[in-house]
Amino acid sequence: MLVVLPAGLETAAPAAAGLRLAGTVLAVAALWAGGLLGPWASASGWVLTALAVAAAPLGVVRAVATSGAVWLVAGGMIVGVAVKHSGLGERLARGLVARIGGSYGALLAGIVAVALVMAFVMPSSMGRTVLLTPVVLSLAAALGFRHGSRGYEGLVLATGTACIIPAMAVLPATVPNVVMLGAVEAQHPGTLRYFDFMAAHLPTTGLLRAALVVAIAWLLYRQRPQAAPPQDPRPLTGPQTRLLLILAAALALWATDFLHHVSPAWIAVGAAVLCVLPPRPVLPAPRLAGAVNVKALVLVAALVGLGAAVAQSGLATGLGGRLVERLPLDPAAGGAWDAVLVAALSMAVSVAVTTPGAAAVVTPLAPRLAEASGLPLEAVLMAEVMGYATALLPYQVPPLLVAMAMGGVPLRRGAKLTLAVAAASVVLSWPATIVYWRMIGLLGGG
Template sequence: MVGTAFLLVLCMGLWASALLPEIVTALAFFGLAMLLKLAPAETVFSGFASQAFWLVLSGMIVGQAMTRTGLGARMARVLAQRLSGSYPRFIGGLVVLSFLLALVMPSNLGRIALLVPVTLALCDGFGLVPGRPGREGAVLAVGVATPILSAAILPANVPNLVMAGSAERLLGLHFSYLSYFVLHFPVLALAKGIMLVALIVRLFPDELAAPIAELQALPPLSGAEARLAVILAGTLALWMTDSLHGLPPAWVGLAGAVLCLLPGIGVMSADAFGQVSLRTCFYIAALLGLVAMVNATGLGERLGHALLAVAPLTPHAPAQNFAVLTGIGTAIALLVTANGAPALYTALTPDMVKASGLPVLAVVSVQVIGYSTLFLPYQAPPIVFASELGRVPLRRAARLTVAFGFVSLLVAAPLDYVWWRLLGCLK
């Protein structure tokens, strides 16, 4: 367990500080974990068997297809009419679009794969060329809004599903779509969305250089664009109806990527796969493998109980308990990422209910505030994925996530407390 703790601190520290390229740290994790025999190979390399790995890979293929065929630029031309006018309006429109798509498309990574190529095409049309802060801000508007604001929609991201599944299995709690939405939307989506737009405009200031009227007209729809549009429409339809057919989003996305490369049907040659960057795929696999190893060795549970042992939880102090539980949820997400946090936090819920005297539903629900308060990009694979697709250095992404994390704790969390008191969830 000591070796696992050392590797956790080393990898998280390197990913957070960007002292080494993320791919080097990822490969170092695999090598050290196996050389030191910290866990079986099936645990260390479990990230490669995860749906997230394959969804990232397929998303990169589809994103490249959208760029090569010009379909991304065409979609951007349609959206540009509504997003033009000013840089704040452009950023705000991207944040709203990211949230609205979460209502119908369940996969964070799938939404990133769909939106980032379109966002880059919009940036090109508005004169936000590579190197401009506005281009980075636009990519991060999609990359950060996608995983964080979707926390307000129950089936819209992985942490929510893990939380709901763990709560049902361990505590017998069942969450309904509407009650969950009412509890979390006003602050986690609406208020935090406004905060995110304000931060991006402040940290990545820029102006739209090209009015919409000056955007270059696009040629008629090509055969490749038409075929890709059909592939995307079918993929999106299957993603939106996953509750009916039960096909996981990753395998639907992989099928779409294969169709893009398939001779005769596809829109680019198989040789184009050689231009797909695998760095982010290996990073995702290493991150998920590290989380699996932390949980498998019992380190995660021990860290959780250590946090609980020093937590000043006391009955009849709802404000204090709310703040402490929010802090615990945030700390766990910092240690084991947003995807790994719900399973660990939910397992500790009975102890926290006993110590705080709060209703079990409130204690379980507080973790949503915690794992949607992210300080560093590595905590949410979609942010890393968007940064890679948009060519935004992780240190630049961290500039936004650190600021957004502190604002979320200082402003959004107290707003959540007030809202929950009004709803009667906290007494």
């Protein structure tokens, strides 16, 4: 494999194995950027290549095998299948959306609110998208929005966007977040906590961006419904009630991890075990066989391994040094400008390698960026999230692509919404986030 390394990088990892590993990392980044292969094919190809050329050291393999991100996704998949199999997800979605009101704006607000609420109880953005989109499609048909109409496309796009962008405020709720968590655990265990992460992001990345999605979708796609939203008066079933209790317990444990210090991954695994535990499982054993999406697990495992490889191969050190030289980071500026620069870097990388790839590539650079900016490592990581949560185009966030495919919405229509939401996020959400972080002391008071 022929790989051209940036000038000066060759000194960061002189060992042949380190150079080979750096080469595989650059190759998979090029595949993602060029869109030649899908994310899963590129990721699995990287795993096979790294093993074939003996480039992956034992530390990388161990980081993947013990990564909380991988186990978090596995547990979340089983919980997500239980939510879908029991009918709880569809019931919650229909019930909440139906009660929010009949106007187009209220309908959008209900859909986005449901998506954000589900981020706390169903830790899989793809699972939420697959579950919520058919409900919204049925709701659109019941309200008289014909396929391809402006109002129809607005509902579909708002659903896909809300299932991923505001959900970045919840640590276990998106693949980029869990990939970042896995990369951080490999190098700096204990740095990220569920409650601290949510406290830093929920008001702005979560609630404010959810409001922006509603407002922009209303401005671009508003159309008067032709009928009232349908009601769902059915009572909860036994499995749905048990699943609600399991989810409530998991959410309580996630929110109090600063007290018990149990990883969100093991809480998700515990919830998954309770879902399949006899004698009255919420998810019967025959359904469990198809619960785990192997492709998604391979993708997350490869991304976690990619992050560990970037750190251990010397690529992070070399690339981090060159970025530090070019970014106008200034510890004397008080942290706000440096946080914006880190966010801009993360946003730019996500354009090239999608949001999960950005989490894998930028996270290993965080220590160097923290050293150059004078920011705490946690602040750099939070700024990274602010950046990759700002998706310019639909291909950067696969759940939105899935919603568009399910609803038959053209790519150019989705790009109009994502560009508008991204611009509004940079202009409104980013400054609000910086001010809020100053208030809570994340950036310091200088």
